[in-house]
Amino acid sequence: MEPKIPTRMGDGSLVEMTRSEIKADLEEGTQIAAKKAKVDVLTQDELDHLLDIYASAARFTAVDIGEEVVLSNDGTGTKHIGNRVQDLQSYETLLGIDIPELWQADYSYKAVKTNVAHEGQSMKIAQALLTNPVQYGAMPDLGRYSKPDGPIPNWSELLPMGKIDEARDAQVEACGMLVEDINFVADAMIEAGADGIDMDTTGAAGDADFLAALTACRQLREKYPWLGIEIGMASEFVLGMHGQLEYDGERLAGMWPKKQLEMVTAAGASIYGPAVNINTGKSTAWNIARAITFIKPAAEVATIPVHVNVGMGVGGVPTCLFPPADATSRASKAFVEILKIDGY
Amino acid sequence: MGGMRAAGDLVARMQMTRRMRLKEAKEYVAGKLGCTTRDLSDPVAMEIIRQDHGLGLLTMTSSTHPALPGMMEAKFNISKLLDIPINSVERFKERTTGY
Numbered sequence: 001m002e003p004k005i006p007t008r009m010g011d012g013s014l015v016e017m018t019r020s021e022i023k024a025d026l027e028e029g030t031q032i033a034a035k036k037a038k039v040d041v042l043t044q045d046e047l048d049h050l051l052d053i054y055a056s057a058a059r060f061t062a063v064d065i066g067e068e069v070v071l072s073n074d075g076t077g078t079k080h081i082g083n084r085v086q087d088l089q090s091y092e093t094l095l096g097i098d099i100p101e102l103w104q105a106d107y108s109y110k111a112v113k114t115n116v117a118h119e120g121q122s123m124k125i126a127q128a129l130l131t132n133p134v135q136y137g138a139m140p141d142l143g144r145y146s147k148p149d150g151p152i153p154n155w156s157e158l159l160p161m162g163k164i165d166e167a168r169d170a171q172v173e174a175c176g177m178l179v180e181d182i183n184f185v186a187d188a189m190i191e192a193g194a195d196g197i198d199m200d201t202t203g204a205a206g207d208a209d210f211l212a213a214l215t216a217c218r219q220l221r222e223k224y225p226w227l228g229i230e231i232g233m234a235s236e237f238v239l240g241m242h243g244q245l246e247y248d249g250e251r252l253a254g255m256w257p258k259k260q261l262e263m264v265t266a267a268g269a270s271i272y273g274p275a276v277n278i279n280t281g282k283s284t285a286w287n288i289a290r291a292i293t294f295i296k297p298a299a300e301v302a303t304i305p306v307h308v309n310v311g312m313g314v315g316g317v318p319t320c321l322f323p324p325a326d327a328t329s330r331a332s333k334a335f336v337e338i339l340k341i342d343g344y
Numbered sequence: 345m346g347g348m349r350a351a352g353d354l355v356a357r358m359q360m361t362r363r364m365r366l367k368e369a370k371e372y373v374a375g376k377l378g379c380t381t382r383d384l385s386d387p388v389a390m391e392i393i394r395q396d397h398g399l400g401l402l403t404m405t406s407s408t409h410p411a412l413p414g415m416m417e418a419k420f421n422i423s424k425l426l427d428i429p430i431n432s433v434e435r436f437k438e439r440t441t442g443y
Contacts, residue, residue, distance in 0.1 A: 066382035068345045069366055070356045091347075093402050098345055098352035099360070127432040131400040131418050132353040133360055193432035196360050226429045228360025270363045305359040305366065342359060342366035 005057055008327045010287050011280040012320030019055040022285045026050050029282070029289030037236070037256045039297050042289060046338050050292075053330050053337075054285040061329045063336050070343035072099040072271065072307050074137055074200040074232055079105060085126045092132045098343070099228075101137040101198055102126055108141035109181045110150070116185055120192035127193035135228055136189040137198030140182065140213045142205035145174035152177075155241065171208035171242045175215075182216035187223075196228025196270070203260075204234035206241030207252040210260075214247050214267040221268030231264045232273030232309055233257075236294045257298040265304050271343070274298060275309040278319050284327050288316035288334050296339060305342035308335050315344070348400055351377070351384040351393075354426060361428045376425055397425055 004016035017025075026047050034041040042050070053061060063069075076097070077087020088100040102123055104112060112119055119136070126134050146154040152174045158167035186197045197220060203210040217229050238260065240253025247263050255263070257274040264272040276291035291308075299306055313319035316331035335341050345352030351373055358369035370381040377397065383389040394401055400418030401409050413421055416436060423430040 066385060068352075068385040070345055070352060070359055070369075071347075072356070093349075093404075096346040096349045096352065098347045098356040128416055131348045131415055131422075133357050133430075135360075190431060191435075193435050195357070195431055226361050226431070230360075270360045302365065304363045305369075340366075342369075343356075 005055055007054065008284045008318055008324065009280070010278040010282050010284060010318055012318035012324065012327070014324075015283070017283065017285075019051070022055045022283070023047075023051050025283045025286035026054070026289040029286040030293045033290040033293035037294055039256070039258075039293060042293055042296070042338075046292070047289070049338060050285070050289060050334055053334050054288070056330075058326070060325050061333050063333050067336060069336055069341060070098045070305070070307070071096075072135070072198075072230060072273075072343055073097060073101045074198060074273075074309070074311075075103045075107065076100040084122055085129060088126050088130055088134060092130055097132075099133055099135055099196070100126075100130065101135050102194075103137045107138050107200070108144055109138045109178065109185050110141060110144045112138050112185045113181050116188045119185075120188045123189050123192040123194050133195035133228065135196030135198050135230065136185070136194045137200050137230075138185070139201045139204065140178055140199055140209050140216075141201075142171070142174055142178055142209040142212060145177050146170065150174070150177075159241075168242050168244065171206075172245075175208045175212045175245075178209075178212040179216045179219070182212070183219055186216070186220055190224060190227065196230060198230040198232065200230075200232045200273075201234040201275075202231050203238050206239040207245045208242050209234075210238050210252050210255075210263075211245050211247055214263055217264070217267040217269050228271070229269045230271040230273060230307065231267070231269045232307070233260060233275040236274070236276040236291075257295050258301065261298040261302055261304075261306070265302075269304065271305045271307050272298070272302065273307045273309050275314045276316075278313050278317070280319050284316055284318060284330065288331055291316050292334065292338055295335075299339040299341060302342075306339075307343035308339070308341050310335060310344040345385045346387055346390075348394070349387045349402060350390040354399070354422065355384060357422070357426060357428060357430070373426065376427075397421060399425070 002018040155167035202213040238255040398413040398421040
């Protein structure tokens with residue numbers, strides 16, 4: 001009888017599977033992704049490598065010595081131990097991360113705008129106390145500009161009413177406001193000494209959200225040629241909430257990671273962060289094969305660093321509050337060794 | 345890569361500032377430091393290299409370095425060594441030009 005190996009489901013629960021079952025999940029994961037995104041399935045060598053990583057009972061796994069990659073963060077610290085700058089210092093001193101990120105709990109550029117002077121003061125203090133590069137991060141979060149949270153008619157209400165043009169106009173108007181707010185916050189943080197700006201969970205509200213990030217990114221790059229700009233995505237696929245928006249002549253709706261990367265590179269970003277969401281009902285083996293298949297075409301052609309989102313609910317890491325190290329370390333090793341990513 | 349426990353902060357700065365991919369960034373930093381790329385993630389090797397170049401060391405219970413460059417001071421040295429602008433360093437210079 002084939003021995004069982006402890007492994008994880010996408011919701012984090014510990015289950016037992018045979019090597020054959022894990023192999024079957026890897027094959028199914030890559031096939032589903034390839035069909036959906038119209039890309040190639042992983043090669044047999046790559047699937048074999050994934051099987052070696054995932055069909056193991058080891059508590060922890062890692063890349064070889066010398067093959068370590070840069071670790072950036074969307075948010076650093078818990079906000080509940082000491083203060084935020086102490087969180088950044090702890091991450092620099094004790095956890096050994098490479099790019100700590102100052103952030104606030106209401107992780108949205110619109111929300112930060114009203115508190116920007118205090119956020120800038122915290123950045124200034126952080127810059128005085130840390131040696132690592134410190135970036136400031138928040139979400140573009142376009143939905144915040146629609147009623148009742150913002151001044152713009154709510155396109156999610158207009159669309160079901162068949163008011164397509166009105167819904168599109170609303171998103172375009174909100175997009176303009178968001179671009180202004182990202183610039184406003186970024187300018188203030190850069191005045192305070194920030195090394196970089198992170199636009200995290202980009203595209204969460206669809207193509208207009210992505211367009212705002214790209215537009216702001218290009219404006220920031222023109223103003224600050226040296227600035228670190230990281231654009232991390234919300235999902236493997238850009239939702240067409242508007243459906244007709246373009247950037248540099250390319251329609252944004254429906255973009256998969258390779259096209260997302262091309263847009264992010266053209267906008268002048270320093271780092272592209274692809275995100276592939278987890279299916280909680282499938283194994284982590286199934287999820288990692290699916291995620292790597294989606295991202296592989298981007299990683300192969302990238303000319304800027306690629307930092308894959310590898311954490312709670314994305315990038316092969318289970319959707320749970322405390323992701324287990326067996327799952328996080330396997331996902332990290334898989335991305336580094338198969339996609340040759342630059343960080344995560 | 346271990347951040348400033350090793351040389352992760354230096355490699356990260358090249359990714360952020362010059363948009364270098366990992367291999368190029370590691371080779372650039374190793375070239376500036378005169379070490380191997382493997383040394384960059386080795387905290388034992390980097391403790392000596394960082395001290396030699398004034399790039400800042402972690403302060404721990406059994407290891408404090410009040411007489412060596414740290415934090416802002418170290419970032420001045422990192423900026424010069426890597427030949428990149430560091431925002432906080434440039435702001436520091438800009439705001440203290442009267443002295």
